[in-house]
Amino acid sequence: MSINPHKRPITDVTGIGEEKAKLFEGLKLKTVGDLLENFPFRYEDYKIKDLQSAEHDERVTVIGTIHSEPSVRYYGKKKNRLSFRMLVGKLLVTVTFFNRGFLKKQLTLGAEVTVSGKWDRHRMTITGTEIHQGAIQQEQTIEPVYSASGTVTSKMIKGAISQALKQFGSEVPEPLPEAIRTKYKLVSKHEAVTQLHHPTDQGTVKQARRRMVYEEFLAFQLKMQLFRKVQREQSSGQAIEVDQEILKTFITSLPFPLTNAQNRVIQEVIKDLASPYQMNRLLQGDVGSGKTVVAAACLYGVICEGYQTALMVPTEILAEQHLESLKGWLEPLGKRVELFSGSLKGKRRRELLQDLADGTIDLAVGTHALIQDDVVFKRLGFAITDEQHRFGVNQRRQLRSKGEHVDVLFMTATPIPRTLAISVFGDMDVSILDEMPAGRKPIETYWAKHDMLERVLGFVEKELQQGRQAYVICPLIEESEMLDVQNALDVHQILTGYFKERFAVGLMHGRLSSDEKDEVMALFDQNKTQVLVSTTVVEVGVNVPNATMMVIYDADRFGLAQLHQLRGRVGRGDAQSYCVLLADPKTENGRERMRIMTETNDGFVLSERDLELRGPGDFFGAKQSGLPDFKVADVVHDYRTLEVARQDAQALVESNHFWKDPEYQWLREYLETTGALDQGKLD
Numbered sequence: 001m002s003i004n005p006h007k008r009p010i011t012d013v014t015g016i017g018e019e020k021a022k023l024f025e026g027l028k029l030k031t032v033g034d035l036l037e038n039f040p041f042r043y044e045d046y047k048i049k050d051l052q053s054a055e056h057d058e059r060v061t062v063i064g065t066i067h068s069e070p071s072v073r074y075y076g077k078k079k080n081r082l083s084f085r086m087l088v089g090k091l092l093v094t095v096t097f098f099n100r101g102f103l104k105k106q107l108t109l110g111a112e113v114t115v116s117g118k119w120d121r122h123r124m125t126i127t128g129t130e131i132h133q134g135a136i137q138q139e140q141t142i143e144p145v146y147s148a149s150g151t152v153t154s155k156m157i158k159g160a161i162s163q164a165l166k167q168f169g170s171e172v173p174e175p176l177p178e179a180i181r182t183k184y185k186l187v188s189k190h191e192a193v194t195q196l197h198h199p200t201d202q203g204t205v206k207q208a209r210r211r212m213v214y215e216e217f218l219a220f221q222l223k224m225q226l227f228r229k230v231q232r233e234q235s236s237g238q239a240i241e242v243d244q245e246i247l248k249t250f251i252t253s254l255p256f257p258l259t260n261a262q263n264r265v266i267q268e269v270i271k272d273l274a275s276p277y278q279m280n281r282l283l284q285g286d287v288g289s290g291k292t293v294v295a296a297a298c299l300y301g302v303i304c305e306g307y308q309t310a311l312m313v314p315t316e317i318l319a320e321q322h323l324e325s326l327k328g329w330l331e332p333l334g335k336r337v338e339l340f341s342g343s344l345k346g347k348r349r350r351e352l353l354q355d356l357a358d359g360t361i362d363l364a365v366g367t368h369a370l371i372q373d374d375v376v377f378k379r380l381g382f383a384i385t386d387e388q389h390r391f392g393v394n395q396r397r398q399l400r401s402k403g404e405h406v407d408v409l410f411m412t413a414t415p416i417p418r419t420l421a422i423s424v425f426g427d428m429d430v431s432i433l434d435e436m437p438a439g440r441k442p443i444e445t446y447w448a449k450h451d452m453l454e455r456v457l458g459f460v461e462k463e464l465q466q467g468r469q470a471y472v473i474c475p476l477i478e479e480s481e482m483l484d485v486q487n488a489l490d491v492h493q494i495l496t497g498y499f500k501e502r503f504a505v506g507l508m509h510g511r512l513s514s515d516e517k518d519e520v521m522a523l524f525d526q527n528k529t530q531v532l533v534s535t536t537v538v539e540v541g542v543n544v545p546n547a548t549m550m551v552i553y554d555a556d557r558f559g560l561a562q563l564h565q566l567r568g569r570v571g572r573g574d575a576q577s578y579c580v581l582l583a584d585p586k587t588e589n590g591r592e593r594m595r596i597m598t599e600t601n602d603g604f605v606l607s608e609r610d611l612e613l614r615g616p617g618d619f620f621g622a623k624q625s626g627l628p629d630f631k632v633a634d635v636v637h638d639y640r641t642l643e644v645a646r647q648d649a650q651a652l653v654e655s656n657h658f659w660k661d662p663e664y665q666w667l668r669e670y671l672e673t674t675g676a677l678d679q680g681k682l683d
Ligand code: ADP
Pocket: 256, 257, 258, 259, 262, 285, 286, 287, 288, 289, 290, 291, 292, 293, 413, 437, 438, 541, 543, 545, 572
């Protein structure tokens, strides 16, 4: 019987004593298993290259003859440069080695040598890193490179791994059952581990990698799917049967027909409400796709079944806007909607809390003021959080705990690329609003340098003359140490001067009290101010359909997702809308982001591009990503495998043989060590 290498201390490897073990511990390598699964982060390719086709700066390995007497130049303190001419095929190139003067005596004119190094195409020079007598064996042409740290070099790690493989390679367990390996033609784990450390060629590395990626994703998805299964089965939620006729009454009372996507999502939510399980659903819909009315329809349906409902949003501005829309839709149908925000105080607050506890309020709309301890519902059945990414896990949990078995719907306008949604929300059901209300025109987006401001303002003025309104977004509210950052106060002053006696300019920023914010927002909403200079506080959810123009200062300081959110404040009515990005990006990445913004209005496309540019860690911020540290897999590039693994995991946790067959022993053990099974035993 083989021993799991993860149970062997790293000191079992010959040549690793206490001292070395300490060094390795700094790299989080404590066991033989850790060592064996510490895969190279890249490979150096020593395959013989034809210099004619090699790229400038590319690493090359060439065979040739020494064509001039090697010479050594000494310079500086203890520095030297060895160089000679070498004939490679028909090309005569110069080879230099730095501080390897000692090699000179091994090199003779006319001898055949193999040289590896960096190819300078323009100067016909190879800066060498390695040289061998004669033509080297072609067998192992790619060399693994490990991430080193401090005194632990890639070479040291390589040596230790070779030794570990020799001693314990045969103990590497096989977590994947035969059936799965055959189905996907995956090499054994032993083979994969060996190939990743001692690669034969790029092809075998690819196969080895493919196998490891699948294993990592399957293990991860098994955990996710098990959590999900357990969550569903444990939560003896309530079955709320919404009446389709009642729903129809609501939908026909609206001033516009719903899109197909809206109707579909409402049905998905209704079906989920009717199931005896607790709902855990994410609604993704691009900015302006009409999530609020979907929420309203579902809330109304639930209220009519005798439950109370809640809608939690991240900002006061948004809470008030939702209050207005929801009152507009629900009050005529006899339902009571009230606002719970931070500014609700004293007697009024006490009265509303009383009415909520009595059950006379049907829908409580609010900020996180909703989850304060003294907010008590009589019979909360359904809760929605809008812009859910703005809330922490705890806040969402607290809302859920305001009732028993509350069904919860999360809404977000930050479209998460499908690739990531699968992994991050593997334990949620996902609904997608992928259709815009009819008549919406795509926002035209332009990128201008700051020195074109005059012309941009001329463009803004034209829109204002048509009776439209404009947002001007600035990144920071006050002078920071970064002197070049525009600040809202300055911009406000400049624009007030510019539009003097023609148009009124409002100012919105995070330092205003909520009363002041309301005032500013109300003026803009009623078209009493035509231009609103603001920081990103208007980013989330604000809806003033008459605003058709947006100018964003220093646009390159924002991420793509945020720019898209901001831009989503315009284009909310029938009229053509415009967005101008003012930016002088200094990096290619920055320029690329501006170009992407001008090219697409589709939040999903943008988020995919954003992900490519930033990588998954940055995309979510490390903390909330919820993604494990994969050793080999990459959720962006390997997303197809992730999808396959998810489907397989889903089927496995539902199947009998997964829980019984010895083949699945290792995977079951894995689930046990991650705590996923404990959850399963709770009931
Ligand atoms: P978001 O999904 O960004 O939260 P909203 O719910 O704020 O979008 O909706 C944006 C605007 O579109 C609102 O003014 C809303 O009343 C309107 N709207 C929603 N659905 C439709 C529809 N089917 N037809 C026309 N207008 C709609």
